[in-house]
Amino acid sequence: MLFYTIKRFGLAILIVCLAMLMLLSAIHLVPGDPAGIALGPRATPEMRAEFRALMGMDQPFFVQYFRFLGNVVTGDLGVDVWSRRPVSTMIGEQLPHTIALAMAGLGWAIVLGIPMGCYSAVHRNSVLDKLTGVLSVGCIAIPSFIVGLYALLLFAVELKIFPEIGAGDAGDIEDQLVHLVLPGLAVGLGWVGYLARFVRTSMLEVMGENHIRMARAYGLSNRRITYVYALKLAILPTVALLGVGVGSLISGAVFAEIIFARPGIGKMVVDAVNTRNYPIVMGGVLVTTMLFALSTLISDLIAAWLDPRIRQGL
Amino acid sequence: MADTISSDVAIRREPRFAWFRQLLRDPLGCFGLVLVLLIIFSAIGADIIAPHDYKALDVKSRLAGPSWDHLLGTDNLGRDTFSRILHGGQIALYVALVSVGSSLLLGLVLGMLAGYGPSWLDNLLMWFFDSVRAFPVIMFALAVITVVGPSLETIIFVVIVTTTPGYARIARASTLATKSTEFILAERALGAGVPRIMFSHLVPNIVQPLLILASMDIPVVITIEAGLSFLGLGVKPPTPSWGSILNDGYGFIRNTPWLVIAGGIPLIITTLGFTFLGEALRDVLDPKLKKDR
Amino acid sequence: MNDRHDTVLEVRDLSVDFLTGRGTVRALRHVDLTVPDNRIVGIVGESGCGKSTLINSVLRLLAANAVVTESSSVVFKGRDVLAMSPADLRGIRGQEISMVFQDPMTALNPVISIGTQMTDILYRLDMSMADKRRLATDMLGQVGIPDPAQRLADYPHQFSGGMRQRICIAMALMMNPGLLIADEPTTALDVTLEAQIIHLMKDLCARFGCSMLFVSHNLGLIAELCDEVVVMYAGEVVEQGEVHDLFHRAQHPYTRMLLDCDPARIAEKRRDLPTISGSVPDLIDLPRGCIFAPRCPERYAPCSDSAPSTYDVNAVHQARCFQVRDA
Ligand SMILES: Nc1ncnc2c1ncn2[C@@H]1O[C@H](COP(=O)(O)OP(=O)(O)OP(=O)(O)O)[C@@H](O)[C@H]1O
Ligand code: SF4
Ligand SMILES: [Mg+2]
Numbered sequence: 007m008l009f010y011t012i013k014r015f016g017l018a019i020l021i022v023c024l025a026m027l028m029l030l031s032a033i034h035l036v037p038g039d040p041a042g043i044a045l046g047p048r049a050t051p052e053m054r055a056e057f058r059a060l061m062g063m064d065q066p067f068f069v070q071y072f073r074f075l076g077n078v079v080t081g082d083l084g085v086d087v088w089s090r091r092p093v094s095t096m097i098g099e100q101l102p103h104t105i106a107l108a109m110a111g112l113g114w115a116i117v118l119g120i121p122m123g124c125y126s127a128v129h130r131n132s133v134l135d136k137l138t139g140v141l142s143v144g145c146i147a148i149p150s151f152i153v154g155l156y157a158l159l160l161f162a163v164e165l166k167i168f169p170e171i172g173a174g175d176a177g178d179i180e181d182q183l184v185h186l187v188l189p190g191l192a193v194g195l196g197w198v199g200y201l202a203r204f205v206r207t208s209m210l211e212v213m214g215e216n217h218i219r220m221a222r223a224y225g226l227s228n229r230r231i232t233y234v235y236a237l238k239l240a241i242l243p244t245v246a247l248l249g250v251g252v253g254s255l256i257s258g259a260v261f262a263e264i265i266f267a268r269p270g271i272g273k274m275v276v277d278a279v280n281t282r283n284y285p286i287v288m289g290g291v292l293v294t295t296m297l298f299a300l301s302t303l304i305s306d307l308i309a310a311w312l313d314p315r316i317r318q319g320l
Numbered sequence: 321m322a323d324t325i326s327s328d329v330a331i332r333r334e335p336r337f338a339w340f341r342q343l344l345r346d347p348l349g350c351f352g353l354v355l356v357l358l359i360i361f362s363a364i365g366a367d368i369i370a371p372h373d374y375k376a377l378d379v380k381s382r383l384a385g386p387s388w389d390h391l392l393g394t395d396n397l398g399r400d401t402f403s404r405i406l407h408g409g410q411i412a413l414y415v416a417l418v419s420v421g422s423s424l425l426l427g428l429v430l431g432m433l434a435g436y437g438p439s440w441l442d443n444l445l446m447w448f449f450d451s452v453r454a455f456p457v458i459m460f461a462l463a464v465i466t467v468v469g470p471s472l473e474t475i476i477f478v479v480i481v482t483t484t485p486g487y488a489r490i491a492r493a494s495t496l497a498t499k500s501t502e503f504i505l506a507e508r509a510l511g512a513g514v515p516r517i518m519f520s521h522l523v524p525n526i527v528q529p530l531l532i533l534a535s536m537d538i539p540v541v542i543t544i545e546a547g548l549s550f551l552g553l554g555v556k557p558p559t560p561s562w563g564s565i566l567n568d569g570y571g572f573i574r575n576t577p578w579l580v581i582a583g584g585i586p587l588i589i590t591t592l593g594f595t596f597l598g599e600a601l602r603d604v605l606d607p608k609l610k611k612d613r
Numbered sequence: 614m615n616d617r618h619d620t621v622l623e624v625r626d627l628s629v630d631f632l633t634g635r636g637t638v639r640a641l642r643h644v645d646l647t648v649p650d651n652r653i654v655g656i657v658g659e660s661g662c663g664k665s666t667l668i669n670s671v672l673r674l675l676a677a678n679a680v681v682t683e684s685s686s687v688v689f690k691g692r693d694v695l696a697m698s699p700a701d702l703r704g705i706r707g708q709e710i711s712m713v714f715q716d717p718m719t720a721l722n723p724v725i726s727i728g729t730q731m732t733d734i735l736y737r738l739d740m741s742m743a744d745k746r747r748l749a750t751d752m753l754g755q756v757g758i759p760d761p762a763q764r765l766a767d768y769p770h771q772f773s774g775g776m777r778q779r780i781c782i783a784m785a786l787m788m789n790p791g792l793l794i795a796d797e798p799t800t801a802l803d804v805t806l807e808a809q810i811i812h813l814m815k816d817l818c819a820r821f822g823c824s825m826l827f828v829s830h831n832l833g834l835i836a837e838l839c840d841e842v843v844v845m846y847a848g849e850v851v852e853q854g855e856v857h858d859l860f861h862r863a864q865h866p867y868t869r870m871l872l873d874c875d876p877a878r879i880a881e882k883r884r885d886l887p888t889i890s891g892s893v894p895d896l897i898d899l900p901r902g903c904i905f906a907p908r909c910p911e912r913y914a915p916c917s918d919s920a921p922s923t924y925d926v927n928a929v930h931q932a933r934c935f936q937v938r939d940a
Contacts, residue, residue: 024451029460032481033467140348147595149543151550152584155566159577216719223672223714224707224734224784238724257456261547265570275459276551279466287466291459299454314768315723 007317011307018299023075025295029288030071057087078292084285093289096274101293104270106182107262108255110190115197115251120244122198123205127213127240128232138202145199151261154192158265161188171267189262193255204247208240215239242309249305253298342604349600355593359586363409372400386578393578396568401582404560409586411561415472415545416538419479424534426480427487432522434488435495442492449485457482461548470553479541486533494526528605535598539591546587562587621792621824622648622671622689622710628682629666629675636897640666640679641848645923648792653818653825655839655856657832657871661893663848664828665715668794670695671826672706690791707734711785713795713814717778717802721769727753728765731784752783756813775806779813786817793818794826799834811838832871836860844868847893847904850923854930864932866911903935911936 049057058064065073077083083093122142126135162170168188175181212218213236221235260272267273275290277283310316343349362369386393393401434445461478468474498521548554549563550570557564562583569579629641641663648654656664669675671687671694687694689710694702714720722730731749732742740748746765753761756779769777778798785793795814799807815838818825829835835842836856843853844865852865863869891908894900900907902917909916915935924937 021451021454024447025454028448028451029455029463032464143348143595143599144592147539147591148588149547149591151547151566152587155570155573155580156584159573159580163573164577216714216716217722219674220712220714220720220781221722221733222706223674223712225703225705226707226733226736227703230733235722235725239722242724254456257459260458260462261550264551275462276553279462279553282466284466287463291456291463294456294459295454298456313724314726315770318768318771 007311010310010316014303014306018303022292022296022299026074026078026292027071029291030074031067034067074288083289083292086286087283088281093285096286097271097289097293100269100271100274103268104256104259104263104272106186107189107193107259107268107270108252110186111192111194111197111255111258111262112248112251114190114194115201116248119198119201120205122202124209124232124237126202126206127209130210135206138206142199142202145195146203148195150192150196150258151265153195154189154262154265157188157191185266185268189259189266189268192262192265193258196258197251197255200247200251201244205240205244208243209236212236212240242313245312246306246309249302249308252301252305253294256297256301257294339604343600346600346603348596349604352593352596352598352600355589356597359409359590359593360413362406363413366403366406366410369406372403393576393582396572396579401565401579404565405562405582405586408560408562408565409590411472411555411559412542412545412586412590415475415479416541419476419541420483420534420537422476423480423483423537424487424530427484427489428491428523428526428530430484431488431491431493432495435492435499445488445492449488452482452485455482457544458547461544462553465548465553470548470556472555472559475545475548475554479544483537483541486537487530490529490533491522491526494529495522498522498525532598532602532605535594535601538598539594542587542590542594619650620647621650622646622687622826624667624671625686625688627667627670627685627687629663629670629685630680630682631676632678632680633897638896639848639899640896641670644845644848644850646843646850646853648824648826649841651822651824652840653815653827653838654841654843655835656826656828656843656845657830657835658845659893660830662845664845665796666848667845668712668796668826668828671794672710672712673702674712704737707790708737708788709790710792710794711788711790713778713781713785713793713798715797715800717774717781717798720781721777723769726766726768727772727780731765731780731787734784734787737788748787749783752787753780755786755817756780756783758783775802775810778802778806778810782810782814782817786821786823789821790823792824792826794828796828797830798827800830807834814838844871848896849904849933851905851934852930852932854926854932858927858930862926862930864926864930864937865905865934866909866936867905868932870910903933905934 055064081094083097085092086096119142122138126138129135158170161167169185172185213232218231218236221231226235256271259270260276262268263270263273264276271290271294275287278286278290343353430445434442457478460482461475464478465474545554546561546563546566549561550566552564552567554563555561565583566580566587569576569581569583573580624644624646627641627644627646628639631638631640644663644667646654646656646667656667658664666675666679670681670685671689673694675681681695685695689705692701692705694705697705721727728746728749731752732745735745735748738745749765750761753764758764758776758779764772769780772780778801782798793814798814799810802810811834814825814827827835827839839856841854842856842859844851844859844867846867852859852863852868859868860872863872894904894907900917902915902919903909903912903921906912906916913935915921921933921935921938923931923933925931926937
């Protein structure tokens with residue numbers, strides 16, 4: 007298990023480094039002068055040169071890349087172009103909000119998606135199963151910002167059941183949770199569909215296996231067979247999938263944060279794009295990419311640990 | 321899109337168009353097909369169907385609700401929302417077709433290179449594909465936009481970079497499988513050139529999975545375009561995009577619900593339509609992949 | 614025929630259809646079978662002849678697309694299993710009838726410990742957990758798992774195939790059932806293990822006083838283990854009787870071909886049936902006459918017009934062939 011963990015961890019780091027290399031080279035390759043775009047058309051050549059030097063853009067590409075990686079290792083993500091505050095500090099302030107939002111989305115997905123999938127598998131081909139199937143595809147297909155906008159319109163603006171904007175009072179946990187409901191739904195609804203489908207498929211697969219027939223032959227109750235014997239096995243790939251979920255919810259949070267005017271990485275990055283604040287954008291991309299890799303890794307490890315065949319084999 | 325699928329696939333099926341008849345028997349597939357056709361025709365015929373000029377301002381009736389004159393109301397500048405939506409469909413489909421088409425071709429070539437070329441090239445390309453997959457797409461898009469500025473081309477570039485690996489993987493896997501089969505070896509022994517072998521034997525085999533993936537990717541691409549335009553980082557005004565209509569609607573959400581509702585409808589129709597159609601196509605063309613439904 | 618006290622299981626006129634996209638598969642047709650108290654009954658037949666379908670019908674474990682026809686009855690100790698409520702059925706499963714499955718590698722749940730899987734079966738007993746674990750340990754010891762108390766916490770992947778089948782047998786006998794059904798319990802194991810497992814089952818059944826319904830491809834095993842034999846072909850019972858009588862005076866051409874094909878079969882312990890030329894009829898579109906007629910070397914005039922019914926060879930031996938009637 008330890009060796010497996012180390013191996014997977016190294017792999018994740020490598021992937022993040024490569025992804026950043028990709029990003030930097032893509033930015034390097036596309037035509038356009040970041041300094042010119044950041045400073046606007048009225049900037050003098052001297053101002054642009056100074057900006058480039060500040061951002062390290064006057065160095066050769068690979069020097070830029072490795073300097074970037076080196077800085078990342080020491081926790082230095084550069085400074086805000088305008089306020090000169092360290093980007094890492096700003097990310098540290100925003101990240102908890104985004105993670106809370108991703109968790110709220112995942113909460114919706116788990117609370118709705120897993121029971122839906124179980125029900126569908128157990129009552130396979132029933133009317134409700136078919137309906138769930140169509141609904142899940144619908145949930146997956148509809149863009150999260152539409153869900154967010156419609157939810158905002160219906161539940162906040164028209165019905166006024168939930169608050170419209172913001173993250174709630176800093177000290178008031180309940181208020182913060184209420185503020186998470188609609189944004190959470192917006193980011194999580196697609197994952198409700200994914201989970202429902204995924205759980206249904208893996209449940210059906212497990213329910214067809216021999217040991218389930220054996221459990222039936224021993225007269226175990228349907229409930230125990232479904233929720234212990236089958237679900238314990240079917241949940242393993244689902245756990246691994248949830249990691250991908252957290253990762254993609256963190257980046258999917260952009261829209262919910264904008265629509266509900268919540269603080270968070272996504273809103274910070276979009277604001278930074280609008281003000282051409284390059285270091286903040288890079289920092290945001292790096293952090294979300296790392297979180298993506300990290301959450302995938304963690305959930306894989308949890309799934310492996312939950313499975314005695316792997317836990318003891320590694 | 322539908323036309324491309326039919327002509328390419330029908331050649332390989334024994335009873336011609338049997339798959340199409342099968343598709344029509346699937347109610348959800350039919351439903352998806354109808355929605356997709358609706359969107360395609362309304363986009364193509366936008367200039368004829370649109371009751372108003374999508375740029376025409378009508379300051380007297382700003383933010384109006386639906387009426388016979390303005391079927392879906394007007395926006396904050398008094399422009400007819402329905403007409404803007406019809407033209408927005410052109411943008412959405414344009415982005416989808418251009419970027420998915422390019423990704424498909426690029427992925428095909430890269431995948432074949434990976435599968436056919438030396439192993440160091442294969443490894444290099446695989447690493448490349450894996451690292452692209454590690455990116456959150458929207459974040460990647462935002463980073464690129466910071467540098468080159470928002471535009472239609474930027475969106476297309478981002479989508480191509482992020483979706484190509486999917487096609488390349490399929491192409492690579494099929495290349496590896498085909499590479500070892502007897503007839504390729506035999507033809508190579510006869511002196512046929514490598515590119516010729518690849519194209520004549522490989523391409524017909526992987527058209528189907530690639531097309532299934534493409535039809536599933538179209539709604540994703542349309543969502544990315546609309547999403548970025550909603551953030552104000554997509555197509556530039558006054559070009560109508562569903563995303564920018566939503567952006568206007570969001571700004572005036574307390575004044576009128578209609579702009580948000582109207583901007584969302586075409587996106588819902590399109591994503592649902594393409595997704596249902598894509599799923600049904602996959603079930604019909606590739607029963608192996610069929611989700612047990 | 615038999616007094617209910619001598620009979621554990623009585624299957625009468627059992628017919629099972631499977632509804633498929635291709636049509637109705639008539640997997641079992643008018644099957645009769647009796648398992649007397651304290652006896653071991655063997656079922657033999659080629660792959661696909663309906664052995665598993667037959668024994669799965671007994672515990673109503675058939676696939677969802679199966680239809681058991683109205684006239685069928687499966688009577689276990691005087692009660693019709695097919696007419697039982699789900700609750701009564703659960704009362705029988707694992708308690709009065711238990712089953713050992715074909716493939717021990719997949720029969721146990723991979724993510725639940727052996728101990729939990731064993732004690733779960735005992736949920737009906739009013740016992741403390743410690744007592745249940747003691748019982749499970751004791752059973753594991755009886756089937757020859759070394760160091761059983763320690764191994765309760767282990768998972769199936771930590772046991773070899775032979776050990777897993779022993780665990781399955783321990784589970785099957787733990788509730789002291791009246792009938793043990795074994796569906797080719799040794800096909801997945803190698804030949805030396807096969808003999809051990811078979812002897813273990815025979816011993817334990819004698820010790821626990823339970824009857825056994827034993828399915829196998831292997832004629833040698835059947836001859837060695839069973840008291841009575843049922844020969845199946847394409848969903849029908851073609852011959853059945855007391856083991857000695859049947860093997861020495863086989864009446865049905867199919868049985869004779871099975872026996873003739875490989876004279877050395879008992880010594881060699883073949884795992885598969887010797888091949889017989891021709892192929893099994895399509896169970897969707899059955900021939901009109903005798904089911905075996907297309908492959909029967911002894912076929913004569915009446916065979917292709919109508920199907921033979923079961924005729925007595927003697928009091929303990931029946932066969933479904935016109936030759937028996939006409940003899
Ligand atoms: N769920 C099902 N749907 C359709 N046909 C089925 C189903 N289950 C079994 N059959 C068919 O019923 C017949 C009998 O199958 P069964 O599994 O009982 O054979 P078997 O004698 O146990 O074979 P084996 O020795 O290979 O285990 C076969 O022709 C099989 O194809
Ligand atoms: S009834 Fe006729 S065909 Fe059938 S087994 Fe007997 S001899 Fe052969
Ligand atoms: Mg069987």
